[in-house]
Amino acid sequence: MSNNKKVNISNEARAELHDTLSLTGAEISINTLPAGGCVPFVHYHKNNEEIYGIISGSGKVIIDSEDIQLVTGDWIKVSPAQKRQFFASDNESMTFICIQVKENSLETFTMSDAKVVQ
Amino acid sequence: MSNNKKVNISNEARAELHDTLSLTGAEISINTLPAGGCVPFVHYHKNNEEIYGIISGSGKVIIDSEDIQLVTGDWIKVSPAQKRQFFASDNESMTFICIQVKENSLETFTMSDAKVVQ
Numbered sequence: 001m002s003n004n005k006k007v008n009i010s011n012e013a014r015a016e017l018h019d020t021l022s023l024t025g026a027e028i029s030i031n032t033l034p035a036g037g038c039v040p041f042v043h044y045h046k047n048n049e050e051i052y053g054i055i056s057g058s059g060k061v062i063i064d065s066e067d068i069q070l071v072t073g074d075w076i077k078v079s080p081a082q083k084r085q086f087f088a089s090d091n092e093s094m095t096f097i098c099i100q101v102k103e104n105s106l107e108t109f110t111m112s113d114a115k116v117v118q
Numbered sequence: 119m120s121n122n123k124k125v126n127i128s129n130e131a132r133a134e135l136h137d138t139l140s141l142t143g144a145e146i147s148i149n150t151l152p153a154g155g156c157v158p159f160v161h162y163h164k165n166n167e168e169i170y171g172i173i174s175g176s177g178k179v180i181i182d183s184e185d186i187q188l189v190t191g192d193w194i195k196v197s198p199a200q201k202r203q204f205f206a207s208d209n210e211s212m213t214f215i216c217i218q219v220k221e222n223s224l225e226t227f228t229m230s231d232a233k234v235v236q
Contacts, residue, residue, distance in 0.1 A: 003182070025166070026143075030193075045232050047225065063121070070124075077141055101144045102143050106141070106220055108165055
């Protein structure tokens with residue numbers, strides 16, 4: 001039995017990892033919108049910034065009334081107070097990762113946080 | 119000019135988003151190891167947990183001397199003190215996302231942090 005739980009996400013419309021993997025510093029979701037589909041509401045956050053990455057397909061996000069086109073490989077940050085809504089293209093689905101973290105919570109990282117063993 | 123910077127990551131061996139997107143709660147990197155390749159060192163962290171997601175290809179991670187096989191769609195959390203090293207399969211490359219966040223930094227999320235506008 002591994003000490004590190006692993007989960008495989010393949011065809012779910014939405015999978016949330018926080019509880020599944022016992023995350024303590026982020027909520028991560030993997031989401032697929034069908035062609036022509038959208039997240040059915042506009043939302044913003046109180047404390048958390050969100051980073052979105054497009055894993056496959058294409059679509060757009062409307063952030064504070066601005067349309068931003070999205071294709072596979074795009075990454076974008078959305079600040080807490082910004083109002084956002086995601087849409088898949090009319091002709092293909094869009095799969096994206098959403099990473100939710102507390103704004104200003106990262107202190108050290110990479111070279112200032114990692115220790116190389118060998 | 120958009121208020122939200124967007125970046126496209128496609129064929130880079132490694133791309134880091136913290137500075138590019140002015141992230142404040144995470145460092146996120148997108149990494150591709152060639153077939154037979156590996157991260158050339160073992161490392162751990164002082165403060166940050168890392169969440170890894172396999173975007174394409176396959177390989178394995180060794181965490182504290184335990185081999186864990188990885189395929190596309192797998193997600194796994196690694197706690198700060200755990201020693202880790204990632205390897206691509208011998209016969210195909212592996213592209214993975216690494217999300218670095220401060221352990222225990224997330225307070226509210228999703229239903230307790232988001233506000234629906236419409």
